[in-house]
Amino acid sequence: MASLNGRPFQLSFAILVAIVGVVGGGCARSMQSIDLARDAYVSGDFQVADETLSQFAEKQGGVSDAAALDLAMVDLASGNVRSAEARLRHLRDKFDTSPKLALVSEAASTVTDDRVRRYHPSGYEEVMIRAMLSLCSLASDQTDAESYALQATEKQNELSREAESRGFLSPGEVYQPLALAPYLRGIMREATHHDFDDAAKAYRLVSAVRPQFAPAAEDIQRASGGSHSQAGHGVLYVIACVGRGPVLQETVAETTSAALSIASSVLNAETNEEESADGKKRVNGPVLPNIASVKVPLVVIPPSPIAAIGIRSGGQLLGATQTITDVGELATRQVESEMPYTIARAVVRRATKEAAVAKVGNSIGLNGSVGSLFHFAAASAWAGSEKADTRCWGLLPREIQVFRCELPAGDHIVSLDPLGFNGQSIGLPVNEHVQIVNGRNTYRIAIAPAEKVFVSSSP
DSSP: OOOOTTTHHHHHHHHHHHHHHHHHHHHHHHHHHHHHHHHHHHTTTTHHHHHHHHHHSEEEEEEEEHHHHHHHHHHHTTTTHHHHHHHHHHHHHHHHHHHHHHHHHHHTTTTTOOSSSSOOOOOHHHHHHHHHHHHHHTTTTTTTTTHHHHHHHHHHHHHHHHHHHOSSSHHHHHTTTOTHHHHHHHHHHHHTTOOOHHHHHHHHHHHOOOTTTTTHHHHHHHHTTTOOOTTTEEEEEEEEEEOOOOEEEEEEEEHHHHHHHHHHHHHHHHHHEEEEESEEEEESSSOOOOSSEEEEEEEEEEOSSSSSEEEEEEEEEEEEOOEEHHHHHHHHHHHHHHHHHHHHHHHHHHHHHHHHHHHHHHTTTTHHHHHHHHHHHHHHHHTOOOOOOOOOOTOOOEEEEEEEEEEESSSEEEEEEEEESSSBBSSOOEEEEEEEEEEEEEEEEESSSSOOOOEOOOO
């Protein structure tokens, strides 16, 4: 029997500790720096946010793509609309052409954790890339706004079909249509002054998807009547990204029967059975361990004081923005639906690690109490080093809200006022010069993660 103080034990344990150390704190330190950049964005310090995020976006792998997504929001809020659109288009194309599974990083994750996997956005993030591209287009020349909105709808439908093929229950509820997409189609069709039937159809879909959105009834009535706006008036649309949106934080989740079933299927597929000399089946490969809980990412909505944006003109309150898409709810539904697979991946990883520890122990002749102690200590240290993958697009809004009003053709000063949940102003209003053209739409894209409102506008 090997001695507890013997060199084989010390050497083998040292090797495993070294492997644990590879996971390291690099990713954690990166996320801490990105959190500081996100705080700078919320406070309106776009220079600090840009400089910090750019450092990570320019690197390859790790958190680079998540940082680039955040940079797009910094660009949009600071008025660099073209840069935001170009960045999001590049990322959309990159994610579309990259395989969701990369063999090298997937293999590496079995001996570390999900943080070494190549970053690929969650489904809701892929949908929101296209939604935010629509807003970028509205803030510039409006040329591709409707096309981007349709892409958002198509991506959500694609995710629903994929979920159905994987056996998800009620995928249509998890991957509900995005109300923003048909709403944008409606306002763009209305602006043509002849596609009113298409506009009315789009608004009916908005009402079906989000019945809480009260203005949809008026939109349907107006489009059905074939009217864009009253004579001598144009339309101002304020589309607002309100509040701090979803981020991922580490939590501990109990293993579920669904997750264990998925993990068991994966392990069975990887296990080979051989017949021994006595005719019995011998299983080679990892065995499903007895695991009560694992570390997983949880969707969290950071607190923010803003509820909506009030719009005033000529000293009169015209109204306030209303929610068309709840991004936080969208993220929560989709991440929760994927949770059995996230847990199963952690269970499979734990099984692989325990099998590796057992193999090392056997190879150096550790058995009995010493072997058990080595297995327990090494496997516990290795598993304890795991962290949940919390990389995400952390500067998405909590909600996308909209407001429509008709104003006489001409120049106006419109005030955008951040409102708290009690309906009172919580910050300084932003005054915007708005030129209204008879029979046409004018857009203002407002970014309001907290008490300050930042505006990107169409020329």
